[in-house]
Amino acid sequence: MPSLTFDNRFRHELPGDPEPRNFVRSVRGACWSDVLPTPVDAPRLLACSPEAAALLGLAADDLRAPDMVAVLAGNALLPGMQPWATCYGGHQFGHWAGQLGDGRAISLGEAMGAGGQRLELQLKGAGPTPYARRADGRAVLRSSLREFLCSEAMHHLGVPTTRALSLVASGETVLRDMFYDGRPAAEPGAIVCRVAPSFTRFGHFELLAARQDLALLERLVDFTIDRDFPALRDVPPARRRAAWFAEVCARTAVLMAHWLRVGFVHGVMNTDNMSILGLTIDYGPYGWIDDFDPQWTPNTTDLPGRRYCFARQPDVARWNLERLADALRPLFPDDDALTGGIAAYDAAWSSAARAVFAAKFGWRDWRSGDETLVGEAFDLLHAAEVDMTLFFRRLADVDLAAPTPETLASACYHPPQRHAAAFSDWLRRYALRTAQEHRPPAARREAMNRANPCYVPRNYLAQQAIEHAEAGDTTFLEALLDTLRHPYDEQPARARFAALRPEWARSRPGCSMLSCSS
Ligand code: AMP
Ligand code: MG
Numbered sequence: 356m357p358s359l360t361f362d363n364r365f366r367h368e369l370p371g372d373p374e375p376r377n378f379v380r381s382v383r384g385a386c387w388s389d390v391l392p393t394p395v396d397a398p399r400l401l402a403c404s405p406e407a408a409a410l411l412g413l414a415a416d417d418l419r420a421p422d423m424v425a426v427l428a429g430n431a432l433l434p435g436m437q438p439w440a441t442c443y444g445g446h447q448f449g450h451w452a453g454q455l456g457d458g459r460a461i462s463l464g465e466a467m468g469a470g471g472q473r474l475e476l477q478l479k480g481a482g483p484t485p486y487a488r489r490a491d492g493r494a495v496l497r498s499s500l501r502e503f504l505c506s507e508a509m510h511h512l513g514v515p516t517t518r519a520l521s522l523v524a525s526g527e528t529v530l531r532d533m534f535y536d537g538r539p540a541a542e543p544g545a546i547v548c549r550v551a552p553s554f555t556r557f558g559h560f561e562l563l564a565a566r567q568d569l570a571l572l573e574r575l576v577d578f579t580i581d582r583d584f585p586a587l588r589d590v591p592p593a594r595r596r597a598a599w600f601a602e603v604c605a606r607t608a609v610l611m612a613h614w615l616r617v618g619f620v621h622g623v624m625n626t627d628n629m630s631i632l633g634l635t636i637d638y639g640p641y642g643w644i645d646d647f648d649p650q651w652t653p654n655t656t657d658l659p660g661r662r663y664c665f666a667r668q669p670d671v672a673r674w675n676l677e678r679l680a681d682a683l684r685p686l687f688p689d690d691d692a693l694t695g696g697i698a699a700y701d702a703a704w705s706s707a708a709r710a711v712f713a714a715k716f717g718w719r720d721w722r723s724g725d726e727t728l729v730g731e732a733f734d735l736l737h738a739a740e741v742d743m744t745l746f747f748r749r750l751a752d753v754d755l756a757a758p759t760p761e762t763l764a765s766a767c768y769h770p771p772q773r774h775a776a777a778f779s780d781w782l783r784r785y786a787l788r789t790a791q792e793h794r795p796p797a798a799r800r801e802a803m804n805r806a807n808p809c810y811v812p813r814n815y816l817a818q819q820a821i822e823h824a825e826a827g828d829t830t831f832l833e834a835l836l837d838t839l840r841h842p843y844d845e846q847p848a849r850a851r852f853a854a855l856r857p858e859w860a861r862s863r864p865g866c867s868m869l870s871c872s873s
Contacts, residue, residue, distance in 0.1 A: 357417045361435035361464035364582055365475075369575065371439070372485070380485050381454055383566060386559070386575060387439040392429025392461050393482025393492065395546070397526025400424045401500075401829050402836065404507050407518045407550050412469035418521055427521040427548045429461070429481035436464040436476075440484035441554070444562030445627025446678050448662060454562060455627050456486025459494060462554065473552045473582070476520070480546040493529045497821045497865070498873030499545035500832065502638040504820065506549065508812045508839040509635055514613040515606070516635040517551040531872045534864070535655075543825060551634060553583045557679045558627035564682035573686055579631060597692030600683060604676050604700035606633025611669040612707035616715060617808055618644035618743045620665045622654035623871065626675045640869035643811050645856040646768050647736035647743045653814065655870045669708070673700055714806035715747055717789055717799050728788060731781055739774040742766045742855050747807035751800040755790045758782035768855060808842040809853050814867065815860035816852060 365387060372388035374380070382388055405415040417423060425431035432438070440457035460479045468474045479502065480494030499522055509516035528541035563572040580587055580599045590598045610633045614621070621628070622640040630636040642653025649666035657663045663671060680693040687693060709721035712729050736746055745766035753762050760771055760778035771778060792799065812835065820832040838849040845853075860866035 357411075357413050357420075357423065357433075359411060359413075359433060359435065359464075359466045361433075361437070361466050362473075363435075363437050363439075363465050364473075364578075365441070365462070365465065366437055366439055368578055368582075370571065372442070374485070377483065377485060379483075379487055379489075382442045382456070382485060384568065384571065385442060386571070387441045387462075388485045389438070390440045390461055390484045391438055392463075392478055394430040395428050395525035395527050395544070397524075398424055398428030398430060398546075399524045399526065400427065400521060401496075401524050401545070401824060402503060402522040402832055404503075404519055404521070404836075406510070406840075407507065407520045410468050410470070410472075410474055410518070410550065411466055411520075424521075424523060426463075427478070428523045428525065428546055429478050432463065438463050440486055441559065442486065442562065443556050443558035443627055444565060445556070445558035445625050446561070446675070447625040447627070448657075448660075449674075451561075451565065452625075452627075453565070454486070455488075455558060457484055458487040458490055459484065459492040460549075460554070463548075474550050475552065475554060477549045477551070477554055478546055479549055480525070480544065491529065493525075493527075493544050494546065495529050495531055495873055496524060496543040496545040496825060498639065499547045500821050500824055501641070501817050502547050502549075504812050504817055504832065504836060504839075505638045505641060506635075507836060508842070509617075509619070511840050512613075512617050512808055512811070512842050514617060514619070514635060515610055515633055517549050517554070517630070520548040520550050522547055533870060533872050535870055535872065551630075551632070551636070553579070553630075553632055554636070555579055555583065555631040556627050556636070557629040557631065557675060557682075558625075559631075560679060561626060561682040564685065569685050572682070576683070576686060583632060596683075596686060597695060600680070600692060600696040601699040603631055603633065603679070604696045605703035607672050607676060608669070608700050608703035609633065609707045610635065611672050611704060612711045614668055615665075615708070616711045616806065617811060618665075619811075620644065620651065620653050620663070621668065622652060622657065622663055622869070624663050624668065624671045624675065626678050629672070629675050629679075639873055640871055642814050642869065644743045645813060646740040647733065647746070649733065649737065653867075653869050655868050658868075669704055673697070673704075676700055711806070715803070716785070717751065717792070717794075717803040719792055719794075722788075725788070728781075728785060732785075735774065735777055735781055739771060739778070740768040741771075742768065744808060744811055744813075745853070745855065748804065748809055748853075750785075751803035751807065753782060753786065755786040755796070755799075758786040766855075804845075805843055809845055810838050810842045810849070812839060813856060814865070814869075815856050815863070818860070818863070818865040821865065 369386040372385040483492030506519035525544040
């Protein structure tokens with residue numbers, strides 16, 4: 356058995372719920388509740404991440420050992436593990452929802468990583484907790500595979516994210532009404548073991564503030580700063596909380612710039628799904644932009660208002676930070692720290708967005724006038740139905756001395772003729788602007804290809820991985836994940852994973868839209 360050292364500071368330094376039994380309830384005056392994973396019938400390891408294992412000083416083979424698979428399934432514990440579920444609330448789709456909490460996430464322990472960093476191990480789908488409300492605490496294979504795959508893909512893309520160690524089939528079925536049409540079906544269940552330095556969410560603070568438990572709010576803030584933001588230890592105590600809030604704001608801004616850079620849409624940016632560390636967290640009905648559409652949302656529940664569509668994410672993040680600021684208000688003598696934090700968001704967003712878009716378009720810095728060129732490009736991508744990922748890879752190939760829309764043809768879902776004149780005009784101006792960089796073509800191409808991935812876990816690819824895995828074959832998932840380990844490198848043997856979304860996937864469930872039923 357691999358040996359890991361756990362210190363479980365969240366449990367030891369924050370108050371726990373005195374009730375040891377596992378039933379659904381409102382939990383007050385506590386940040387966590389004791390709960391054990393519910394064992395499953397026949398766990399089978401479907402996939403694991405050697406890179407996430409290495410963080411813990413483990414090899415992939417350590418995870419494949421039957422004793423360890425039992426741990427990753429919730430059927431056994433390692434020495435030092437003391438499972439708990441945490442209490443949080445949140446604003447869902449703009450409305451305060453009260454207590455939510457880890458309904459199907461169970462933290463096993465906080466391990467000390469191979470590099471001395473803290474790595475909390477958390478099972479998702481390992482059975483109900485006191486926060487399960489009316490649900491079963493389980494997760495279906497399709498959603499677990501999507502979380503596993505995307506967590507690791509995001510890491511390789513350089514986007515801050517919680518990680519995924521393993522994907523284990525439970526050998527049991529789970530009942531889900533996938534289409535919300537009143538016809539629930541039995542689906543295979545699975546459990547993901549997630550890894551992050553902290554799973555604390557904005558909602559943890561919001562719930563304590565909503566209940567006016569200011570003493571505990573203050574404790575949680577100071578605990579979070581001490582455990583999760585060690586760099587702030589040097590800030591004088593009187594300014595530390597303000598510096599922390601500004602840091603949370605700045606990290607969130609950087610995360611939004613990354614999401615826009617790679618074409619990721621979270622789909623459920625409720626405040627309970629916002630990480631205090633600025634990590635992508637809680638992969639549900641997320642999606643990736645294929646044909647560029649700023650209004651696209653992958654989440655069927657989000658369709659009426661498109662609150663969480665691609666282009667709105669930076670504004671929603673800011674709104675969510677304002678809700679966090681509301682929660683923290685009682686801890687500050689006046690509003691200066693909070694307005695300062697939101698201003699830090701605005702500043703960090705505008706500099707991160709400029710840096711990201713300059714890099715995507717092949718510019719070393721952002722100049723006046725670039726905004727127009729970038730805005731026009733996105734309008735054109737939308738109007739002409741151009742694939743976002745492929746567009747930027749092809750743009751790197753454009754000959755600045757003789758730009759032609761033909762270079763972009765393979766990124767288009769329709770023959771580009773109808774928009775050829777507009778593309779020619781735009782490319783001419785783009786070439787003039789870009790030539791000012793005086794970069795050799797190969798250097799420009801290489802720099803652009805480092806900002807613009809060639810491979811992303813497109814929705815239809817994840818769906819194919821799911822269909823194969825449900826039929827007992829994980830080779831597609833393995834090949835896809837293997838390709839996504841080097842998302843910026845052209846891999847000729849894996850060209851099929853860089854292709855335009857095929858026509859059959861345009862409106863197929865799982866490939867175009869997803870429900871929250873997971
Ligand atoms: P989400 O929007 O999926 O992040 O989840 C919102 C809330 O619902 C969280 O408190 C989750 O823990 C809870 N939840 C979602 N699915 C389940 C489930 N199958 N069992 C228990 N709780 C769940
Ligand atoms: Mg959630």
